[in-house]
Amino acid sequence: xxxxxxxxxxxxxxxxxxxxxxxxxxxxxxxxxxxxxxxxxxxxxxxxxxxxxxxxxxxxxxxxxxxxxxxxxxxxxxxxxxxxxxxxxxxxxxxxxxxxxxxxxxxxxxxxxxxxxxxxxxxxxxxxxxxxxxxxxxxxxxxxxxxxxxxxxxxxxxxxxxxxxxxxxxxxxxxxxxxxxxxxxxxxxxxxxxxxxxxxxxxxxxxxxxxxxxxxxxxxxxxxxxxxxxxxxxxxxxxxxxxxxxxxxxxxxxxxxxxxxxxxxxxxxxxxxxxxxxxxxxx
Ligand code: SAM
Numbered sequence: 001x002x003x004x005x006x007x008x009x010x011x012x013x014x015x016x017x018x019x020x021x022x023x024x025x026x027x028x029x030x031x032x033x034x035x036x037x038x039x040x041x042x043x044x045x046x047x048x049x050x051x052x053x054x055x056x057x058x059x060x061x062x063x064x065x066x067x068x069x070x071x072x073x074x075x076x077x078x079x080x081x082x083x084x085x086x087x088x089x090x091x092x093x094x095x096x097x098x099x100x101x102x103x104x105x106x107x108x109x110x111x112x113x114x115x116x117x118x119x120x121x122x123x124x125x126x127x128x129x130x131x132x133x134x135x136x137x138x139x140x141x142x143x144x145x146x147x148x149x150x151x152x153x154x155x156x157x158x159x160x161x162x163x164x165x166x167x168x169x170x171x172x173x174x175x176x177x178x179x180x181x182x183x184x185x186x187x188x189x190x191x192x193x194x195x196x197x198x199x200x201x202x203x204x205x206x207x208x209x210x211x212x213x214x215x216x217x218x219x220x221x222x223x224x225x226x227x228x229x230x231x232x233x234x235x236x237x238x239x240x241x242x243x244x245x246x247x248x249x250x251x252x253x254x255x256x257x258x259x260x261x262x263x264x265x266x267x268x269x270x271x272x273x274x275x276x277x278x279x280x281x282x283x
Contacts, residue, residue: 008034008061012190015059015085022191026079027123031061033188041065043181044145044201045119051111055102055120055130060086062121067093074110076102103133107140115140115204121147124193128152128168136215138175144202153180153198160267167226170268171219176202218275225263225271233266234259237274251277 006014009032022028031037040062045052047069057063057075059082067073073095077083083099098105103126107116118141122130127148134144148156156172157180158164172178181199186192224240225233238248252259255273257266 008032008037008064009190011064011089012059012061015089016190020059020081020085023079025125027056027125028058028079029121029189029191029193030058031121031188032190036184036188037061037065039182040119040145040147040199041069044199045117045143050142051114051116053105053107053110053116053118055118056123057086057097058082058121060090062119063090063095064093066119067095070095072111072116074098076100076105078102103129105133107134107137111140115142117142118144119146120144121197124149131156131168132171135171135175138204141204143176143204145199146202147184147197147199149193150183150196150198153200156200160265162264165264166229167219167222170222170271172202174218174268176204178202214275214279217279218271221275221278222263222271225266229263231262232259233257233261233263236263241278247281251281 012030012032022030049071051072051074052066052070053074053076054063054066055076057077058079060075063073063075063086067090071094075086075095076098077086078099078101080099083097086097107118110116118134120130131146134141152168155164155166155168157178158166158169179201181201184197184199186194186196221237221241225236227240228236233252234245234248237243237252238245241248243251249259251274254277255270257270257274
């Protein structure tokens with residue numbers, strides 16, 4: 001390692017000695033293993049001159065590694081104590097620190113029309129809303145590198161036909177190509193979480209896909225289907241979308257989707273076909 005480089009475990013130990021705490025309510029488990037941190041950066045993202053935002057830097061384990069490599073870096077942290085710590089400890093690094101709720105962040109406000117990258121060891125209590133919030137801004141992103149609980153990673157990668165497959169799988173796979181990179185054991189963190197974590201790389205699909213408006217309709221259909229995931233599509237769509245049974249049957253027939261299937265057995269393409277037929281009917 002570089003001369004003068006304080007390894008992350010020592011760094012975190014030092015700031016903790018000076019009174020910095022890990023707040024459970026904010027999902028704070030800090031990375032303290034340099035080889036894992038290096039691996040996240042090496043395998044998780046392209047290393048070119050992209051605008052980059054980090055969600056939840058905490059004491060800055062990743063931030064310290066990223067700042068020398070990415071001249072355009074923003075770090076978004078909700079916890080005032082961690083913001084003050086970063087201002088104090090990382091003042092030699094050129095990045096923009098934003099003290100705010102990441103769920104309110106608009107990426108276009110950071111880098112305009114460009115496409116950037118997002119990285120984060122995400123706070124577990126809002127992983128799902130955060131993923132949805134940023135997938136909804138896919139037009140501002142080339143990709144994301146995220147660390148989540150292993151079970152969430154299972155759901156993000158799940159294919160039709162199992163319990164893990166659901167709205168999150170569909171939302172992620174609709175917008176991105178997902179690659180599961182590696183698992184991270186509890187021992188890589190302080191304090192240690194109870195569960196294993198997983199690092200994933202999401203490369204946003206290059207074609208424009210849905211406009212925001214169409215996305216809304218798409219998820220309306222998907223949510224209706226999954227509202228009762230064990231029931232037949234014919235019934236869940238008819239009740240969830242307030243459509244007569246006969247019309248629902250017609251839509252499914254025109255889309256080429258078996259009305260007896262359950263939400264968890266239907267792939268993304270078939271949901272897209274259902275949406276397309278329903279849209280055509282309504283217009
Ligand atoms: N990146 C650090 C690391 O890997 O060691 C910390 C990761 S920790 C799992 C999650 C971080 O997200 C915490 O620092 C927490 O304060 C922050 N956080 C929690 N909720 C947030 C929110 N709504 N917006 C921004 N940051 C948030």
